[in-house]
Amino acid sequence: MLIRLQKYDVKMIYTPGKFMFTADKKESFDTQKNTEIQAYVDMIVASLPASSDRVEQMKRETAADQTMPKQQAEQLMPPPAHTRPYYKVGVDLFDCNGKSHIVVIDYYSNYPEVATLPTTSSKAVITYLTSVFARHGVTSELYSDNGLQFSSSEFRSFTNDWGFQHNTSSPNYPRSNGLAESLVKIVKGLMKKAHDGKEDFLKNLMIYRSAPLQNGLSPAQMLMGRRIRTNLPIHEDLLTPRGTLPGLKTTEESIGSLSKPSNVIIHLRKQKYNADYDLSAKEGADTLAFVSLLEEKLLPALVFTLWVLLTNWEQWTWRWNTENITFPLNFLLPNRIHNQQLERLRLVRGDPTLEPGDQLEKELYQDVLECMTLLSHCLGLHKVFFRDSPSSLDAYVFGHLAPLLKVKLPNGKLLQHLNSQDNLRHYCTNGLVLYFPSEGGGKFPGVSVHLDDSDFDNEPHKQRNQILSFLFAMGSMLGIFMGIASIQHV
Known part of the structure; x- marks a missing residue:
């Protein structure tokens, strides 16, 4: 650029910045300008007081010189990324x-x-x-x-x-x-x-x-x-904001606050807030295997016992839900959950036409007996499954088996399988006394053990619910009547 300017008489004039306009695109040299620059370079090389061999030597030495500074554009450093707006x-x-x-x-x-x-x-x-x-x-x-x-x-x-x-x-x-x-x-x-x-x-x-x-x-x-x-x-x-609140705040500046559950769990595990932290690799693998076994063998039987088996559904599950769910949802949700659990059982068993019966009950309870036998063999005479403190497997097993001791179902075959394993029964009983002392010898929260007509006489807000039920029934009948009349009119 300086070589090209030598043939011009340049006059510098100061212009304030507000009157200067920046081009939208960088100027690029066209072929004619490159030819002019090369002509000036060739003219200077030709006027050097040196022979052609000496000039070629200078070119080779210049290209091979590693210490000679090269005119290269300095790499731009991007601005540091920020984690919040308007920082x-x-x-x-x-x-x-x-x-x-x-x-x-x-x-x-x-x-x-x-x-x-x-x-x-x-x-x-x-x-x-x-x-x-x-x-x-x-x-x-x-x-x-x-x-x-x-x-x-x-x-x-x-x-x-x-x-x-x-x-x-x-x-x-x-x-x-x-x-x-x-x-x-x-x-x-x-x-x-x-x-x-x-x-x-x-x-x-x-x-x-x-x-x-x-x-x-x-x-x-x-x-x-x-x-x-x-x-x-x-x-x-x-159009509604969907921001996340920090679920966990830490004192570490590099971490700050955590909102995703997975990140919270990972952080707590690093801080040794983990029931399975001290388990060996084998014990950890056994935990995953037993959890999968419970979901495959025990959980379908629990769903069947509580929500599908007709005697338990009519005499306990449906009545308990109608007592504890507010009106009018207590007339809608139990039947909907009942149908959902039946579809879930069909999906697990791989039979879309599956219907409750003695054969299905026999197969499910056979799987439960096999599962409880393996759990009993793993527990042995210990208070917990691994080491001296409860792990996630203890929480999983206790959460599935302990409610069977508190709920008095008309069909108690599942409870019979649990009572047949003495160490598992004592394991659940000790857990109830240790972690739920107020419920250790009492009843399941909100559940009447002996369900007869006198239990429903003590229902809170009985008169209000009866009036609402009557109005709800009358409204339904009126809607049906109007629907039939409109059909006849058409």
Whole structure:
């Protein structure tokens, strides 16, 4: 470039920054310019006071010299990633369509704020920034160029009063504020498009804010935690914020707070808050194997006993649910759950036409006996399955077997299988006394052991429920009657 300028008489004139316009694209040298530069280089090489052999030697030595500095562009360092909106924002001024504008860009979400300024003074810039901070909160760091608006004493006082750090780009390298510079080009394009096509610039800006970025989220989603409503149809649920609250706060700065259950569990395990932390690899494998065995053999039998077996369903499960579920759901939910559990049992057994019967009951209880025998053999004479303290397997086994001791079912074959294993029965009884002392010798919460008509006479709010039941029945009958009348009329 300096060689090309030698044939010109250059006159330097200072121009304020607000009157300078940055080209949208970098200039590229065409073939003619490259030819001119090569001609100047060849002219200088030809005028060197050296022979051709000496010039060739100089070229070879120069190319082989490892210590000679090469003119290479320094690699740009990307700004550090931030974990929350409005931690760092970039600000830039630009002119378009004969007016001065300001743009504020959030480095986390790329959400732009654009406004027209009456003047480019520090006072006008400060007034607009205060309105932005009032909407989104005060930033921790503000990045701008070295314009007079940002280097004045008035702006320094503004940064101190509002409590944020102000950093500027290099005076000789304004491209370091690249995010704001790139957004200026985008906003200029939106403004020119709106001006030429007589469109609404704010509507175009709204579309840009709602357009997905490379991560699949729009700037509005990353800033507000929700989508914004545009002219395009959108479901109402997507317009509601879906932020997550921290489920666990830690004192470690590198971790902060955790909201996902999986991350909470992993963190607690690292802190040794884990019932299986001291288990060996074999014991851990046995835990997984027994849990799978319980889900395959014991759980289907429990579902069948409580929700499918007719005698237990009619005399205990249905009556207990109608007592403890509020009206009118107590007439709807038990039957719905009953049908769902029957479909679940059909799915587990792999038979979509499966119906309750003696053969199914025999097969399920045979699996239960096999499962309890293996559990009894593993437990032996110990108080817990592994080591000296309960593990997750103890919680799983106790949660499936202990309720059988508290619920007095009309058909008690499942309880008989449990009583046949003395160590398992004592294991569940000791757990009830140790962890549920108030329930150790009492009844299952809210359950009457002997179900007769006198138990329902003591039902709370009996009179209110009877009146509501009568009204509900009358409404149903009236609806049926009106339906029949309308059919006859048609």
